[in-house]
Amino acid sequence: MNSSAPPTPASPSTPGDPRLERVLFVHAHPDDETITTGGTIAALVEAGAAVTVVTCTRGELGEVIPDDLAALRDDPAALAVHREGEIAAAMQDLGVDDHRFLGSPGARTAGLPERAYRDSGMVWRSDGVAGPTPDLHPAAFCAAEFGEVVSDLSAVVQSVRPTAIVSYDEDGGYHHPDHVRANRVAVRAARLVGVPYFAIVAGAESAEGPEADALAADDTVFTMDARHVAPRKLAALRDHRSQVEVVDLPGGRAGIRFPHGAVEPVTVRESFRFVSEPTAPEGVSEMARMTTGGRVTALVLALAAGAVFGMIGTVMHQSTITIGGAPIWSGLVLALLMSLALLAGLRSLFGSRAVAGVAAVGLVGALVVLWQASPGGSVLLPANTPAYVWLVGVVVVVTLVLGWPRLRGGSAGGATPPGDPTRASSVGAQPTGDRLDALPDAKGTPQT
Incomplete structure (x- = not known):
């Protein structure tokens, strides 16, 4: 990745070419990939990069907007099937030919039977952000064993050997439990193999004043100008019509109306922050x-x-x-x-x-x-x-x-900085219980 965009290929030619960027996007539900990263996905595909999109759940608990789909509002299984069709259409409009649901073939640990991670659901808290639902389903994404989920995503990493992994920041963008867990899982999978991790910077395009200045001064933030592929993103957004509605805004801009009524402009510049591996404090072994x-x-x-x-x-x-x-x-x-x-x-x-x-x-x-x-x-x-x-x-x-006072080797293997063409050459490690550092999951409890 360079200072103005996520990874772009130096020479999109033969399969296996180490100079070809291979970017793995990890999202929680169908439509998330288009809303927050659709422009980047389409731009990367257009530039010749290999793009893989992994969706962790089928969004069974999403709120259905149009009345002609009202029958799906109380039928999670039917909504899941419908949203599978929506994301398939969106992938086609964005140009992605490698989309996988976590737990399905190609995104499942070898030897384990196929499984579907269910939407964990959420409730709106009094402070206006999402929170966990009090009645978590046993098959929910947030109820699954953390190691199993990481292992499933690692199967994708081994398959595609990404040069970068993109997903949410620590709060998942708006604290949805599935988004938060997707962050934890994607970060862990990236750390296990030393692949650079990039977090989506929410609201970067609309930032003003000191916040905008801080983003501009942060040399770890990379912005993709996706205006040239905006029609692709808009088409993909319209594919997700059960969850979002594309509306016209003043000034000729397009906006997105969400199920809870909020309307936001469609972003044509998408920003990401390179998240370096944290250094263990002195004395922590x-x-x-x-x-x-x-x-x-x-x-x-x-x-x-x-x-x-x-x-x-x-x-x-x-x-x-x-x-x-x-x-x-x-x-x-x-x-x-x-x-x-x-x-x-x-x-x-x-x-x-x-x-x-x-x-x-x-x-x-x-x-x-x-x-x-x-x-x-x-x-x-x-x-x-x-x-x-x-x-x-x-x-x-x-x-x-x-x-001896101190006897310690070099770094324990952080992610290689962006720009190294060999950074994905060692992909293949499987996560084990001893390698899974304690990280909080979407429910705020440590995962070990």
Whole structure:
């Protein structure tokens, strides 16, 4: 993406060309994609970019506007089918040939049966913004396991290998629970594979005064001028006639009338903010970001690894090679280097002394056990110089690694800045419980 628009292709040619922009839009309900990003979608398609639109629900609980569709107002299942047809028509008008419903084939975790995420519904709060409904349906998008939803979206990411993912900001634009959850899911899917994430900037076109100045000064905000594809966006909006009505406004502009009566101008300039991966505060380790199960697993594996390295080092520390007639304690040197690499690597990887400390317990524990003579009288740690150096060396390695003030590698893998043509080359990681950092879902509770 550049300073004036979301990603555009350098050369829309052969499939698989790393220079071709592949943009994944994640939206909550049919019509959201057109209202907030329709111009950008049409402009990207026209420029030759590969565009995929994922819709999380079928909008079963949407409010139906026209009276000729009144029969759909009390029939969520029929409305879902109707809105499937509306978004199919809208995709055609926008030029999109890759649209998927989350949970359906192509947007479902391999091996799991197909499922439909139901509209979670919303209520208007007294402050004029949307809030969660008190009677959440068990099949609702916001009631689904967070990890399952992320895994389904990750299946799309693996399939299309996007160079950018676009969805809502943290409040979902107007706090609709499905929009908020779509944000959490899209952000997580983007972070798992290091794909740049762009949040829709609501109301950017109508911003005035200090707000407009702040947006103009923000170099992470990118604006797509979609006036040249405005007819496509208007046609797609008219396709969603069960939910929105296109009306004429003074000055020759078009507007959108929503079910609750509000009328807003149709945006022809759509803005997005690049959302960088937050940096963990100083002193917050990778262990602190893991789930309880993940921490227990890491500690158990570290203990086992320390014990294994201790046994291997004890067995090999007496080995020597002869150079120029002089014996060299090659086994001892290698055993100490292996121990140092294990403990330093664990501390660097997790940014914490805890995992390295547990591995050190396993390492020293193995030495204590092997110090004892076997029933046959043989010993792996005889009373000689290499054995003493091995024992003292392990203590020095443990003290050095655990006592060092700071031992941490580089960034834990944030999204690559826009403009890097290779940023999507590593897509393919599957989310697991231990990789899902705690983020609030649409109900305000942590998801782990």
